[in-house]
Amino acid sequence: MPPLALYVHLPWCLRKCPYCDFNSHEWREGGSLPQTQYLDALRADVEAALPLVWGRKIHSIFIGGGTPSLFSPDAIDRLLADVRALLPLEPACEITLEANPGTFERDRFRGFREAGVTRLSIGVQSFDDAKLRALGRVHDRAQAIAAVEEACQCFETFNLDLMYALPGQTLAECEADLRQALAFRPPHLSVYHLTLEPNTYFAKFPPAVPDEDLASEMLDRIVERTGEAGLVRYEVSAYARPGHACAHNLNYWRFGDYLGIGAGAHSKLSFPHRVVRQVRFREPARYMQAALAGQAVAQDEEVRREDLPFEFMLNALRLREGFELARFSERTGLPVTVIARALEEAERRGLIERDLQRVWPTDRGFDFLSDLQALFLPG
Template sequence: MLKLPPISLYIHIPWCIKKCGYCDFYSYVSKEIIPEAEYIKNLLKDLEKDLKLIYTRKINNIFIGGGTPSLLHNESIKNLIKGIKKRTQLSKFSEITIESNPKLIEYKNFRNYKKSGINRFSLGIQTFNSNLLKKIERTYNKKEAIKAIKEIKKINNNFNIDIMYGLPDQSLNNVLSDLKNTVKYNPTHISWYQLTIEPNTSFYAKNLHLPDENIIFKMFNQGEKFLKKSGYIKYEISSYMKSNYKCQHNLNYWNFGDYIGIGCGAHGKITKINGDIIRTVKNKNINEFIKGKYLNTKQLILEKDKPFEYFMNTFRLHQPVYKKHFQERTNISISDIQNNINKALQKEYLIENKDSWETTKKGKIFLNSLLKIFLN
């Protein structure tokens, strides 16, 4: 029986100081004054349209991403959160996260962010090595990165640090040094992941001197051991937490939950009462967006694609995937995918229990191969 999943809200702020060479998120550099008030007004109108699709469900958490949301003044964030609360039912203990650029952290602004309702901050540090920061085209240095962390710690205990490995000319010692610097400041959450170069980025056309696969594997193995020894629990492919500090917004994605996406280029996923699941993509043109043209595409997920979409998210988690959960979120019978499950079992990617499936160590390493089994 279909059970409507919990729902989150993602808000996209598209502006950046500078577009990083590896970034494939929708963003652009603003050379003029950002039309903050106009954009916030239209974000809330965009939200109003999508709220009609979710019936009476409460919003469980909010994530303000980008781009660089911390470019916005505190008054804009205040009006945004106030407007959302006026229009929606927020869960009592909603996690509200904002992504932040270390170059833009000012104590006064961020203290006001917290007063507006922000209770979790996410810092995109990437590396503490100033030379490597230049190579990946970040706009700050090690000293500024550390200052940003210290400022955030004064304001809020709950914060995430993003760190990458596999950077151009990065050594194993560089990686371990980054992780030591990270845990030194005791973040509640660490997102630690490998740099990947996507086709639609400026780095894709460059001849970057990236570490080879053997070095990458050593970085991954030794880094994981260090994080575990430092008291961080791995609960997803690239996410590590202190006890009870999972990122609730991302956890909703990985559990195939629903989410409204508002703002330029934002993506959404919404389950309807009849079991249909639709994906929305918002207009990427800022000028059209602030004229009220919000929706770009709305597409139905086909029945044959639902298992792949579901497992693409849930197999990322380091926990069992329950059969009942699969049926609730997809409205598909287990018997309809049993042949695919059997193939995954034969290849030793999965273990099947009475009520659940679990990815094996081999399945985690070859996750893409595992997912292809469910791809129609």
């Protein structure tokens, strides 16, 4: 069986960002979050899922959102205690919590560390006040710097999220953001191109963003500067120092399994001769009601065998290391012959290189990743 990870979705945030298409919900009702009720629902969700994962150990936990750092350290402590009571964890289980500078309070990160979180992922996005306002972020440059400084003191490993190709951004402004981020010597850096996703505010009212040529120049500079700083680009959008790659995300990209709990969370679970995907109810109140009744799953379907090659490649080809041919068969249950023609075409186009054991994307393959992945769509 593939390694099994746990994803926990905490859906609330202070304000919905105009570019965000995640299942996040502004907390508008005043007062405190319904932490206790939601934690009760999460525990019930895990209990109902136990027959699907019985006996399997959890090798990583990722608490995402929303803004999970809106929950108190005590709430995160209870969440992790409930998980440990129900699921066996690997001894070196990586436990990541997403945090935003806008919810930062001094010593709050230390409280998360004491609760059992081993890795923080901080959604900085930019250190430029004007760009932060354009992105609808609730923090400013000073709060971002204070939050990262606190993370440096509390965590041996952490991640910074940055975005580029922002509204009105110049190459010099992109470099300034990157220079400030690298000044903290982060163990891990994630850098994402701003995309205008459907069903977002930016999709309805698109801002003026850099053209493709300028965005490409920005990415070239990011790759160059991170390399000079000792960070290795091990995935399309992820850069890390040796020993600090994100174990949880690596499991996704290697087509591992994950149990997703919380409002709108997705699961991918393997069984003999089949792979199943599940989705929980998205709306928090409905999710809590359904989970407490033992019925949190809104969709439950088996992945068609003909779709498995594309699903595998959507993940595996994001990695600089690519994938072992044996892993393709191990994780999908399919022979390598089903992807032979697509591999030949990808190699002819200069999108991959390969040997008898392994396949990996070239620099051109990274630049045209969607085209490379599309070669594996079912005919």
